[in-house]
Amino acid sequence: MTAQPQTMMFIGVGNPFRSDDGAGREVVRRLQGEVPPCVKVLEETGDGAELLESWKGSEHVILVDMVLSGAPPGTLHRIDARMEKLPVWFSHSSTHAFGVAEAVELAREMDDLPPYLVVYGIEGLDFSPGTHLSPEVAAAVPGAANLILQEIMQISSA
Amino acid sequence: MNAKSFKVDLLARVEGEGGFTVKIKDQSVKQVALNIFEPPRFFEAFLRGRKYNEAPDITARICGICPVAYQMSACQAAEDAFGVHPEGFIRELRRLIYFGEWIESHALHIYLLHAPDFLGYEDVIQMAKDYPEAVQRGLRLKKIGNAVMTLVGGREIHPINVRVGGFYKAPSRKQLLTLEEDLKWAREAAQETVRWVATFRFPDFQRDYEFVALCHPSEYPLIEGRLVSNKGLDIPVNEYEQHFVEEHLQHSHALHSAIQQRGAYLVGPLARYNLNFEKLSPLAQESARNAGMGQECRNPFQGILIRAIEIVQACEEALQIIQNYQMPEHPSIEVVPRVGTGHGCTEAPRGILYHKYRFDERGLILSAKIVPPTSQNLKSIEEDLAEFVSTRLHLPNDRLEWQCEQAIRNYDPCISCATHFLKVRVERQ
Numbered sequence: 112m113t114a115q116p117q118t119m120m121f122i123g124v125g126n127p128f129r130s131d132d133g134a135g136r137e138v139v140r141r142l143q144g145e146v147p148p149c150v151k152v153l154e155e156t157g158d159g160a161e162l163l164e165s166w167k168g169s170e171h172v173i174l175v176d177m178v179l180s181g182a183p184p185g186t187l188h189r190i191d192a193r194m195e196k197l198p199v200w201f202s203h204s205s206t207h208a209f210g211v212a213e214a215v216e217l218a219r220e221m222d223d224l225p226p227y228l229v230v231y232g233i234e235g236l237d238f239s240p241g242t243h244l245s246p247e248v249a250a251a252v253p254g255a256a257n258l259i260l261q262e263i264m265q266i267s268s269a
Numbered sequence: 270m271n272a273k274s275f276k277v278d279l280l281a282r283v284e285g286e287g288g289f290t291v292k293i294k295d296q297s298v299k300q301v302a303l304n305i306f307e308p309p310r311f312f313e314a315f316l317r318g319r320k321y322n323e324a325p326d327i328t329a330r331i332c333g334i335c336p337v338a339y340q341m342s343a344c345q346a347a348e349d350a351f352g353v354h355p356e357g358f359i360r361e362l363r364r365l366i367y368f369g370e371w372i373e374s375h376a377l378h379i380y381l382l383h384a385p386d387f388l389g390y391e392d393v394i395q396m397a398k399d400y401p402e403a404v405q406r407g408l409r410l411k412k413i414g415n416a417v418m419t420l421v422g423g424r425e426i427h428p429i430n431v432r433v434g435g436f437y438k439a440p441s442r443k444q445l446l447t448l449e450e451d452l453k454w455a456r457e458a459a460q461e462t463v464r465w466v467a468t469f470r471f472p473d474f475q476r477d478y479e480f481v482a483l484c485h486p487s488e489y490p491l492i493e494g495r496l497v498s499n500k501g502l503d504i505p506v507n508e509y510e511q512h513f514v515e516e517h518l519q520h521s522h523a524l525h526s527a528i529q530q531r532g533a534y535l536v537g538p539l540a541r542y543n544l545n546f547e548k549l550s551p552l553a554q555e556s557a558r559n560a561g562m563g564q565e566c567r568n569p570f571q572g573i574l575i576r577a578i579e580i581v582q583a584c585e586e587a588l589q590i591i592q593n594y595q596m597p598e599h600p601s602i603e604v605v606p607r608v609g610t611g612h613g614c615t616e617a618p619r620g621i622l623y624h625k626y627r628f629d630e631r632g633l634i635l636s637a638k639i640v641p642p643t644s645q646n647l648k649s650i651e652e653d654l655a656e657f658v659s660t661r662l663h664l665p666n667d668r669l670e671w672q673c674e675q676a677i678r679n680y681d682p683c684i685s686c687a688t689h690f691l692k693v694r695v696e697r698q
Contacts, residue, residue: 156426160381164412209381216394221401 118170119150119267120225121259124157124211125177131184131235131248135175138233141256147267159214163223171227171266173259176201176211177248178232185251186234187258192219193228201232227266231259290520291658291673298662301655302520303647303677313637321347321606321632322433328624328639329427334377337370337418338617339639340431341492342624347433349507350611350628351604358597359435360492362421365445365590366428367491367615368583369417372455374618375576375583376414378681379462380407383573386675387469403465406458410580413455417448417587435601445591452588459580460556466577467560472672474657475567478649479531480540483616489548489582490541490616497544498534506614509623515640526645533648536620537680538575542566553582569653569679576618576681606632617642619681643682650680 123139125132136154143152153165157176166172178188180200190197192215201212211230218224233255237245244252292300312331316324324343329336341363348354355363380403381393390396397404420440422428430437481502483494496512497503504512515524528534542549546564549557557578566575606628613624620642627635657676661669 158426160377160408160411161415163408213394217397217404220394220397221404223401223405 118168119263120153120166120169120172121146121150121263122153122155122162122165122172122174123176124155124162124174126156127242128240130237130239130241131233131244132177132238133242134177134233134235134244134248134252135231137244137252138175138231138256138259141252142260142263145260146263149267150263157210159209159211159217162211162214163218166225166228169225172225173229173231173263174211175231175233175255175259177235179235180232182234184234184236184245184247187251187255188232188234189258190230190232191228192230193224193226197230201230229262231255289654289673289677291654291669293658293662296662298655298659301651301658303651303654304520313639316626316634316637319634321351321626321628321634322604324624324626324634324637325431325433326427326429329431331639331641333426334374335370335617335619335622336427337367337422337431338615338622339624340428341367341615342613342617342622342639343626344431344433344613345492345615346611346613346624346626347628347632348604348611349613350609350626351433351606351632352609353434353602353604355435355602358439358595359601361590361594362436362439362597363431363492365587366418366421366431368587368590369414369421371414371583371618372459372580372587373411373414373418374681375580376407376410376462378618379466379573379576379580380404380410382681383675383678384466384469386671386678387466387471387573406461410455410458410462413448413451416451420444420448432601434604435597435599437600439596439600441596442594445594449588449591452584452591456552456581456584456588459577459584460552462577462580463556463560463574466574469573471568471570471574472657472675473568474570474653474660476569476653476656478539478567479528479534480543481528481534481536481621481645482540482544483614483621484544485548487548489545489550489553489586492615496614496621498528499543500531502528506623507612509612509614509640510625510638513623513640513645515644521647523644523647524640525647526640527648533652534645535569535649536642536645537572537618538579538620539566539569539572540620541616542575542578549578549582550585552585553578556581569676572679572681606630619643620645643680646680646682650677650682653679 123136125135127133127136178200197212197215288304290302325340328339328343331339385392385396423430479498479500481498483490484497485494512529513526514529515526517524543565608630610627614621623640625638629635653676654673
């Protein structure tokens with residue numbers, strides 16, 4: 112059975128004007144046109160409240176953001192948010208300190224998590240103003256995009 | 270022990286970085302200081318030499334929560350200097366995008382940041398377990414405010430469609446009407462918000478503030494009016510600097526504002542409400558009365574209730590604008606720069622936001638001055654804390670700290686906005 116239109120969402124989060132913070136959105140841009148038409152693709156700034164409203168009603172949600180956990184730059188993390196709490200290094204969004212991690216935990220408390228929610232994090236290095244990814248992160252983007260695409264294809268053809 | 274002090278190093282649930290210190294000795298409060306350590310941002314300095322039409326977009330970057338306020342005050346100041354005044358549906362679109370910002374900002378503050386204080390939760394995540402419906406309502410309200418900003422402004426954070434003279438592109442009537450159903454829902458949800466917030470327990474605390482807000486002959490204050498207070502101030506915006514001064518204090522990266530000869534004053538929802546109750550719509554007035562509110566309110570903890578009443582007002586006015594809207598023939602009026610000084614003042618969600626620019630004959634900015642609402646309220650916040658703490662000295666420190674944080678959050682302080690004021694002095698030895 113193919114997933115119903117609009118019930119699968121692929122979201123890239125970040126600020127593309129802050130170098131590596133744009134990594135998540137770069138992955139999304141790379142996969143535009145590659146993902147099946149039933150997948151709704153979104154780019155978001157990372158405002159947690161906005162995210163909660165965006166993924167409302169979606170059965171499968173895959174989100175990709177930049178993280179800073181201390182791992183080598185370019186490392187790809189994958190968290191099944193239904194199974195485990197998002198580590199604190201996902202809560203770097205600034206505005207009123209309400210970012211991706213807070214959105215996920217808030218939805219969990221309200222028993223309103225999407226039935227399938229996987230959050231990918233690409234380890235960043237440089238967050239200075241600018242639109243270029245640092246070499247380690249840029250090199251990791253194609254691999255991350257491939258892995259995520261595989262997961263999307265698996266779900267949508269299941 | 271007679272002396273004690275406590276310190277909160279990093280305030281949670283506010284925009285930006287600040288802390289505060291209270292020093293108590295011999296059962297009296299010796300010192301209260303809001304420490305604003307968010308780094309200075311120098312916006313006024315880098316506006317110099319930029320063109321007049323860059324000011325709305327540059328100053329919008331001061332704040333991710335209230336960018337429209339910066340755009341509106343900047344446009345108004347430039348238009349004042351160049352002798353133009355957009356009217357009709359251009360003015361209505363400005364009011365619409367601004368109400369979107371009020372809805373978004375107030376909903377965020379009420380539901381996600383301040384309600385947990387009143388209901389005894391560490392944060393909204395803890396609160397959501399017991400109040401999922403309320404949190405969902407708050408999130409949807411915020412989203413609708415964002416949708417209004419996105420439709421009129423091109424995007425919700427730092428809109429790109431606002432210009433001196435009006436807009437780059439005006440939406441069609443059909444486009445605006447897509448917001449109608451959501452706004453009708455929001456108007457109901459706003460009334461429900463008032464009812465919900467009215468059930469909170471508010472600490473018994475009142476002060477004799479000098480309230481300062483815009484006053485317009487027929488509108489609840491938003492984008493235009495004279496500056497009025499309950500203690501005799503009644504001036505046009507261009508006399509702002511004759512009555513208000515800014516001081517630099519050592520403990521803060523933000524300047525503190527004061528009214529000359531009188532000192533602290535208060536801007537924001539409480540001030541707007543006290544000075545303009547009769548201009549609220551009948552529905553907003555009815556919501557207020559049903560919540561047990563009179564025409565006056567001097568309890569800063571009830572600011573959350575007034576924010577909820579202002580969401581009712583914003584939704585109602587936004588709906589009216591949409592229903593009456595006709596797409597203007599031109600999205601903006603012609604602006605021809607000339608030598609001059611312009612003043613702008615509009616009501617950001619947190620209170621009056623003042624801009625002043627001096628331009629040369631090409632419209633290049635020679636000097637800029639920006640006074641955001643939070644720096645105007647800092648003195649009042651410190652005075653509130655001193656008085657509040659002095660009546661609660663018997664409380665254990667953790668309880669007192671909690672209540673002080675709650676008292677600061679009454680103002681929904683935007684520290685990021687307040688810290689682009691710092692006079693830098695380099696001393697060489």
